[in-house]
Structures are given as structure tokens and as C-alpha cells.
Amino acid sequence: MEVRLRDREATRERLLTAARALFAEHGYEQVTVRMIAAAADANIALVGRYFGSKAGLFGEVLAGERSVARVLDGDVAGLPRRLAEYAGERMHADPESPILRALERSAGDPEVQALMTERLRTAVVQPLAARLGGDDALARARMATAVFLGIGSLRRLLGPSDPSSDDVDRLTAVFEACLR
Template sequence: MRVEEETGRAGPSAENGDGAAGAAVARRPKRDREATRRRILEAARDLFGEHGYDGVTVRMIAARAEANMALVNRYFGSKAALFGEVLAGESAIRGVIAGSPEGLPRRLAEHFVRQLDRGYVSPTSRLLDRSAGQPEVKEILLHYLEDVIVEPIVAQLDGPDARARALLASTIIMGGGPVRRLLGLNDLRAADPEELTDRLTAMFTAALAPPAAMRPASGTYGG
């Protein structure tokens, strides 16, 4: 391990500041810290995805990242804070929600169907599937749901009850995890992807529509 990573100090050449060589050495500690921090984040992402929050220790993360254990706490403060940073940085749903409000139901449906692909299990899905229910990260998961999914969807909606509609759509988005864990997805994977996308688009459209748009016409139900 580099001395600069552990101490944050440059070597004698940097202290002397002799020309370009001294400046290059002076910059090296910052680069090393950034590289180490990046390795820790990548190691944590992989381990949390493999074992869930409760099955991972700081020692495991440090070993996978080839870093000193003290650096994990120095850069991130705690395992829970590290989990939160990994989760915040890995979410593809941000890009799915962003865009035109008119296309949101279709984008959400396509995202859901992508999660069914055998070769595609997003890091965020693995993190959520294996870590949901852990008390230590409950607040982090709540903030993730609020900040990354619910509020961005609310911002896309017009009309009354925007938050309730966003929560309903979020229920569809997040509900895939328990089904995947308990029942498996073979039947859904065997279905036609285009048909699934069309059905899900209709579900998201209904969930996100303002109340007036969902009221039946007069007399539809014998009124």
C-alpha cells in the first residue's frame, strides 16, 4: 500500500518543491486518495450486492479494495454511510424518470422489463434485494426511495394527489424485488417482452393519471 494513502503526506521531493518533479509528487497523494476511495466504493458495491448489508464487514470491504481498514472509516465515516453512497451512485432509475412526462409510463415499463433479463441484474437491484429490512440502513433506504424515485416522479406530474400517484407507481417499481426473491421470474421471462412492456405501460399510466382521468363515464356502472 502506498505511504501517501495511509498518511496523506507527500515525500521529501514534494516538500522541497523542486520544479515539475516536486509538483508531480505533491499531486500524487490526492490522486492516490481518489483511486483508493474509488476502489473502496467498487468493493463495497460488489460485496453488498453479493451478501447484503448485514453479511458484509468493513474488514471484507478493505480486503477486497486492497486498502487499510482505517481508510474506509476516514473516507466514509461508517459502513452505513458507505452503503448510502454506493446506493446513491448506482441508481439507473434517475435517468429513467428524467425526460418528458408524457413518456414516463413507457420508460418505467421498459426499465422494469430490463430487470427481468437473465443477463441484467442492476447493482441497485442487488443492493435492495439483499439489504432491505436491515434496521441499520432503514433510514438510508427511505431517503433513497424518497429522493431518487418518489420526489422525481412527483415533479413530473400535474394535477391533484401527485404524491399518492407517485407512491402507487413506486409500489410497482419496488414490488419486483420480493417477487423475484420468493417466486422467481421464469414465467415472466418466458413471456413476450413487448407484451409485458405494453401491459406495464398501461399499469404505470393508470397509476400516474390524475383522478379525473380515471373516473368512469356517467352510467358506465349503472349510475
């Protein structure tokens, strides 16, 4: 029985790996469940069993990506600086990252938009608001999230850049303003 569990996990990982690569190369709309199963050397029915649908599989690919959650640990007073450092990392993010390519190629798809909205809400806005607390925590979390989205848009349009220590200081001031 344990061997089956390991095989199940190995198959699930192969499906995730194949999906990540195919979504990055072709975009969400162009990738079929059949393509994913073939690339993972798995039965097509297993996509439905493990993920429910292609959209569910894409959601799992997104869930496996880094999020701002690791930045939330620590004292609240240091949060603006940690957010600024994380934003600086995002300024330099590899534009060839498979997940960034997948999102850019698929941004117009309604299923992908719904998944991204949910991911943004559950992985960034809600955890940040919970960490901040207070009556207007959600509004402050949304403002800080808008800064991240702007940095992502800038990187996509102008390419990655190495942030200077002055840039991180400026971003710290921006996050302090957003979070107070």
C-alpha cells in the same frame, strides 16, 4: 498535490468495489469495515474518512446503482411508456447482480432499511413527483413506485422473466392509471 487526489479517488473506488463485492457475498450484517479495508488494500481509517461509517459506505454503493432518473427525461406524455419499458428491464434483471444480492441478504437490518427508504424517496419518489407536478404528484409517484416494488418482489420470488411487448403495453396502461 494532484497525484494525491488521484490516489484518494483510486482508494475510494477500491473501497467501493470491495464493499460492493463483500456486501453481495456476505450481506451487510456479516461484513466488517476491517474486511472491506483489507480487500481494498486500504487503511481502515479511510472508510470513516471517505464514507463516515459502514452504513455510509453502503449508502454510497446504493447511490452508484442505476435508478429510474434516466427515465424521467423527455416529455411527460411519454413517461408511462418509458416507465413500463424500465419496469420490463427490471423484470429481467440479473438475480445475481451484486447489489440485488446485497439487498436481499441485508433487507432485515435496520440500518439497511433506513438507507433503502431514503434511497427510494430521493432517487425515485421525489424526482418522479417533481416531474409530474400538481397537488397530488406525490401520491401518483408513490403509486407508480409501488408497481416497481411489486415487480422487484415478483422477480425475487419467481425469478427473472423476459417481458413480452404485450407485457410492456399492459404496464404502460398501469402507469398511465397511476400517473393521471
